[in-house]
Amino acid sequence: MDLAGTILRGPEFEPVEGRLRVVNGVIQEIVPDDVDSERIVAPAFVNAHTHLGDSIAKEAGRGLSLEELVAPPDGLKHRLLREASDDELIEGMRRSLSFALRSGTAACLDFREGGVAGVEQLTRASDGLAIDAYAFARDSIDAMRAGDGFGASGANDDDFVEERTATREASKPFGIHAGEPDSSDVDPALDLEPDYLVHVVHPEPRHLDRIAETDVPIVCCPRSNLVTGVGLAPFEELHERTTLALGTDNVMLNSPSMFREMAVVSKYSSLDAPTVLRMATRNGARLVGRDDGLLEPGRPANCLVLDASTDNLVGVRDPVRAVVRRAGTADVDEVIVDGDAVLGSSAD
Template sequence: MERETSIEGFALIGEELSLRPALIIIKDGVIRSIEEVRKPKKRWILPALFNAHTHIGDTVAMDTPVDGDLESIVTPPDGLKHQILRATERSTLISAMHATIGVMEKTGCAGFADFREGGVDGVSALREAAVGSTIRPVIFGRDGGELYSEGFGISSVRDISNLDYAVEAARRAGKMIAIHAGERDANDIEGALAYQPDLLIHCTHAHDRDLRRCADEDIPIAICPRSNWILGVTRSPNNPPVTKMIELGCRVFLGTDNAMFVQPDLWREMAFLSDITDLSARTILEMGIAGSSLSKTPYWIEEGKKAPIMTINPEDSNLIYSRDPIRTLVSRCGISHLDRILF
């Protein structure tokens, strides 16, 4: 017997996030129909969010006082975060990751792409942490864990020896390749592009030529603006050059990066990006959803698609006075405004 649910309100439809008054019929998780209505309920309906870059294992190091540059904090194998991870019991690691997954779930995030240290056991620990949750990780493993996950997560092409062999093995196994590039400088971007990755992370200091290549080769970029500012790799709204990325036709996703420093809340990430750039609210919201393509089932609300959906009731707060719902979603919304989540 099919389970049927209906949602009525102002919905953001398709990849264009076109705002329409609609009645959406869902059967067994699949959107069966989207019907236009004249006087919809005062509810906002939108796709779930997808966090395109996280390190949630680093929850165990949350807000640890640090004194040093980016390399001394996060570069494997002996950066501060790696030292803390090695000293953490497996049960504590799993519990911490489970708690952070719960936080993301409450924000309306239906999936996330995580770089997971610890080899095969690290990947296994994250899968165990996700048990009982409706949110699903796309895992980029390391140290052998890439062969037991969805992809290979590379810190930087300059950090790993025998990288050619490891990438080739991951490709033979049908795994995605994701690489940190251009975070502290632009010197590792060209090397990263040589591997034809499925995803680049950061590109904080990318040059126009790098971005044109990403656009031409359809290599998406996951940016993490708050992390870049907090870790001191930029103090400029032009780094990452996200406006140029959009102008050149790059696909841009949004991530929160390291749970050691940044709460994995895409509402905060979107609001921050809105504050420091002139990007349209619609473009920023697209970034917060578009990373779902990494899960192979993008979240756009379209007929025939199995898309996770969330709703917001503006009547429950001052949001009812909004004259631009999409701008309000990006700049003002958060956990407290979510009315219903259907994953």
């Protein structure tokens, strides 16, 4: 397979006019060439934090506080999850995964409610779809063992010491929410030596020092933080200290569109476009040991291809800024996963 167009090559996403050649699902080479193509080839996204089960309750809970919306066990989302049938949950997650794939996402890291059964629901929802859905189970050690890691709700809900120990023994990643409504749970979350934190909207100076010392990655979810009114993370200060990834969080609140998430970060911070695109691709991939997220020889051929002749993108002068700030699902021409075209021009 050859993909012709403007290839966003390497960790800086250098625009190279030419061809990306794929052999056996792996990028073989990127060949500069004078090609007649109005397409932009970028790495596929890795959505580093989702709650896909919330797909059954899109736009529910208007006017509720963060605690009223999502706090376990009696927040609105948890009540709705308990009331939903398996078929409803699976169908909702499958539809969200299909949209994410159509939007150029090759993988997502899902904080999975419902114990072992919840892990199985996500497996069934993703069956046959060319998107990797990682289950970070939340409710038990058994669920963690059945899934891909543990996703803790927050250190104010429990101490999670037993779960952290078991996850480490299982050689699986441990993520935890921290610093979302306030700073009270950041220190105890860091005490657990997590593999990554989610949110960190309200770090205090000592937290920033600890984050720098431990180099713990952070997944930012700005649209969710805006909807729930907790504010925005200090992106620049966090970026100076550690690796940042990007997630779309609750499907109840936001569509799983990484385009929209990148645009918010780019327009509410001074981070440049390559930095934001890395947050949406390579940095999220590293959290689960994936080798994709960059277009380089030897890496998996997981790409999204944009049609730069659409009404939205025609006339673009900076393709990296275009991907980050302007492009959307309607501009996606193809999605390539492991060298196979899994989506054609019906993406809009």
